[in-house]
Amino acid sequence: NAGVTQTPKFQVLKTGQSMTLQCAQDMNHEYMSWYRQDPGMGLRLIHYSVGAGITDQGEVPNGYNVSRSTTEDFPLRLLSAAPSQTSVYFCASSYSRGPNQPQHFGDGTRLSIL
Amino acid sequence: KNQVEQSPQSLIILEGKNCTLQCNYTVSPFSNLRWYKQDTGRGPVSLTIMTFSENTKSNGRYTATLDADTKQSSLHITASQLSDSASYICVVSAGGNNRLAFGKGNQVVVIP
Numbered sequence: 001n002a003g004v005t006q007t008p009k010f011q012v013l014k015t016g017q018s019m020t021l022q023c024a025q026d027m028n029h030e031y032m033s034w035y036r037q038d039p040g041m042g043l044r045l046i047h048y049s050v051g052a053g054i055t056d057q058g059e060v061p062n063g064y065n066v067s068r069s070t071t072e073d074f075p076l077r078l079l080s081a082a083p084s085q086t087s088v089y090f091c092a093s094s095y096s097r098g099p100n101q102p103q104h105f106g107d108g109t110r111l112s113i114l
Numbered sequence: 115k116n117q118v119e120q121s122p123q124s125l126i127i128l129e130g131k132n133c134t135l136q137c138n139y140t141v142s143p144f145s146n147l148r149w150y151k152q153d154t155g156r157g158p159v160s161l162t163i164m165t166f167s168e169n170t171k172s173n174g175r176y177t178a179t180l181d182a183d184t185k186q187s188s189l190h191i192t193a194s195q196l197s198d199s200a201s202y203i204c205v206v207s208a209g210g211n212n213r214l215a216f217g218k219g220n221q222v223v224v225i226p
Contacts, residue, residue: 004157042118042203042216043158090157099145099207100165103214105157 002026006091006106013081013113021076021109023091029104031097032074033058034066036087037108043090049074050097081113117141118206118217126223127194135220137187137204145207149178149189152201152219161189161202191222199224 007022025032033048045058049068063085065077074093078085089109094101118139127133139147146165150158162171162178164187170179175192191198201219208215 040218042218044216045214092157100163102148102160102163103158105159107155107157 004091004093004104004106006089006109008109009107010110011112013078013111015081015083015113017081019078019081021078021089021091021111023074023076023106024072025074025091025093025104026072027093027095027104028071029093029095030071031095031101032068032091032093033103034064034074034076035090035092036060037090038087046076046089078111083113085111086113087111118204118215120202120204120217120220122220123218124221124223126225129194129196129224129226131194133191133194133222135189135191135202135204135222137189137217139185139187139204139206139215141185141206141208141215143209144182144185145209147178147180147187148205148207148214149176149187150203150205151176152203154200158203189220194222194224196224196226198222 004025030051034046035043037043044060047066049055055066091106092103094103121136148163149161152158161173164180177190180187201221203219204217206215
């Protein structure tokens with residue numbers, strides 16, 4: 001049981017490049033989400049999904065796209081990378097969006113935009 | 115705006131000693147409060163989840179308390195170990211959509 005797996009672990013991009021951060025979970029969780037973590041700030045929600053085919057915006061969605069074609073996978077796409085998107089990105093999943101559902105986090109993707 | 119404030123920002127404690135971390139929140143309406151542990155270079159891991167009706171919950175040497183009236187929570191670490199060195203994040207869930215508000219974390223360093 002791998003939990004939440006994120007790839008790659010590290011990535012360096014040039015401004016204007018695009019890329020996809022991968023996230024997969026093997027717990028049959030319905031709810032998945034993407035966060036970014038920046039120094040001196042709490043985690044901020046980018047996008048989330050309550051099930052396959054359903055996605056919605058979080059607190060800081062600009063510059064990012066998501067899709068949820070399967071229950072297991074929830075990729076995050078950077079359309080045109082900007083230095084302000086340098087951050088650590090975490091994917092999380094939970095059984096549902098219910099009030100007492102603990103979120104399971106991946107170990108993050110560390111992204112630098114030059 | 116929903117806010118979660120944690121204190122102290124960082125602390126250093128001797129192995130074997132106890133410590134208490136504080137979390138104050140202004141999130142409304144309140145749904146639940148969570149504490150996560152985040153080791154360096156890893157994702158957060160859930161320690162406890164408390165609803166409005168719970169005022170204490172333990173997970174091994176970690177004990178969380180909640181005072182929903184004063185909107186305060188604490189995380190007490192008993193007999194600290196070197197492996198307790200981490201950031202501890204307070205997260206409050208708000209309202210019907212359970213949107214999460216994250217604190218910035220308490221950075222704990224345990225020294226031998």
